Amino acid sequence: MTLSNLKTKFMTRNDCYTAGRTITPKGIMVHSTVTPGVMAGSWFSRWNKSYRAGEINRQVCVHAFLDDKEIWQYLPWNHRGWHAGGAANNTHIGFEICEPAGHSFRGATMVGYDVKKNEAYFRAAWKNAVDLCVFLCKKYGLTEKDIIGHAEGHRKGIASNHADPDHWFPKHGESMDSFRAAVKIGLKNPKNEDFYVGDIVKIKDAANRYYPNGPQIPSWVKSTNHKITQNRSNGKTVLRGGRKAVLLGKKIHKRTGDESPGIMTWVDKEILELVDVEKEEKGAAPEKLYRVQVGAFGKEENAKALMGRLQKAGFDAYMRYE
Numbered sequence: 219m220t221l222s223n224l225k226t227k228f229m230t231r232n233d234c235y236t237a238g239r240t241i242t243p244k245g246i247m248v249h250s251t252v253t254p255g256v257m258a259g260s261w262f263s264r265w266n267k268s269y270r271a272g273e274i275n276r277q278v279c280v281h282a283f284l285d286d287k288e289i290w291q292y293l294p295w296n297h298r299g300w301h302a303g304g305a306a307n308n309t310h311i312g313f314e315i316c317e318p319a320g321h322s323f324r325g326a327t328m329v330g331y332d333v334k335k336n337e338a339y340f341r342a343a344w345k346n347a348v349d350l351c352v353f354l355c356k357k358y359g360l361t362e363k364d365i366i367g368h369a370e371g372h373r374k375g376i377a378s379n380h381a382d383p384d385h386w387f388p389k390h391g392e393s394m395d396s397f398r399a400a401v402k403i404g405l406k407n408p409k410n411e412d413f414y415v416g417d418i419v420k421i422k423d424a425a426n427r428y429y430p431n432g433p434q435i436p437s438w439v440k441s442t443n444h445k446i447t448q449n450r451s452n453g454k455t456v457l458r459g460g461r462k463a464v465l466l467g468k469k470i471h472k473r474t475g476d477e478s479p480g481i482m483t484w485v486d487k488e489i490l491e492l493v494d495v496e497k498e499e500k501g502a503a504p505e506k507l508y509r510v511q512v513g514a515f516g517k518e519e520n521a522k523a524l525m526g527r528l529q530k531a532g533f534d535a536y537m538r539y540e
């Protein structure tokens with residue numbers, strides 16, 4: 219599998235990002251936007267805002283949005299998101315599938331949705347969603363059984379009462395069950411490759427040249443992360459200095475995940491190592507945060523009552539016993 223269309227840009231202005239809480243992902247929650255025609259890249263400017271600073275009227279953030287072309291990652295995968303409206307935020311990575319333009323809603327029901335016209339879009343977005351889930355399952359040791367839709371989450375009591383994506387998938391003859399089945403197939407077909415297009419890598423400290431007898435590596439190239447943008451050329455493995463090489467076509471900012479044009483050099487795979495972006499981000503940015511404590515209680519019920527009031531008022535409050 220490849221995730222060649224995965225792009226990363228963290229919503230560092232969103233209060234969810236600055237809350238800086240991490241999770242150990244135990245599952246994946248599938249959402250759809252219920253916002254016709256707004257594609258994945260457009261959500262950055264909509265949601266990279268602070269609720270506390272009065273820039274947005276919702277406290278919401280999700281790990282990724284995807285459409286028929288791109289997957290945009292907006293939070294580190296192991297960052298606690300605000301997508302489920304329930305306990306699933308503590309365990310689940312959440313992503314949104316963008317809905318195509320042309321329909322409206324009456325309650326949770328799609329009105330004027332043109333199935334035939336949207337079939338190609340749906341299939342491409344579906345494939346991106348399956349590929350993303352395969353990627354995440356491999357990364358976190360999950361299986362298709364760990365994937366649920368938002369509506370399923372509600373029925374399990376770990377998410378708010380939304381219908382997505384069950385209001386949409388059946389229009390194309392699909393369901394969360396058939397989605398899980400597609401991920402299962404994806405997990406069974408691992409290509410025997412050590413690096414994928416889309417992987418974030420860095421150059422090992424010990425390396426001096428891009429490949430045997432190749433150019434020397436400037437030190438700044440080693441101090442940044444890179445994204446693999448090609449691992450083949452015209453369908454064939456590329457050799458440099460007799461070694462299998464991949465193309466580093468993008469630079470990735472260590473803290474923000476921002477992409478910029480890369481070194482565009484084919485590099486010996488042996489001198490590369492995968493970067494755990496989440497770990498790096500935490501290590502590279504020992505950002506201190508001002509945390510506000512509202513109260514300390516001897517009785518759990520009193521603490522819970524205050525937390526309930528804070529949550530009702532729109533704060534992502536949490537409780538700790540120490």
Ligand SMILES: [Zn+2]
Binds near residue numbers: 301380382
């Ligand atoms: Zn949802």
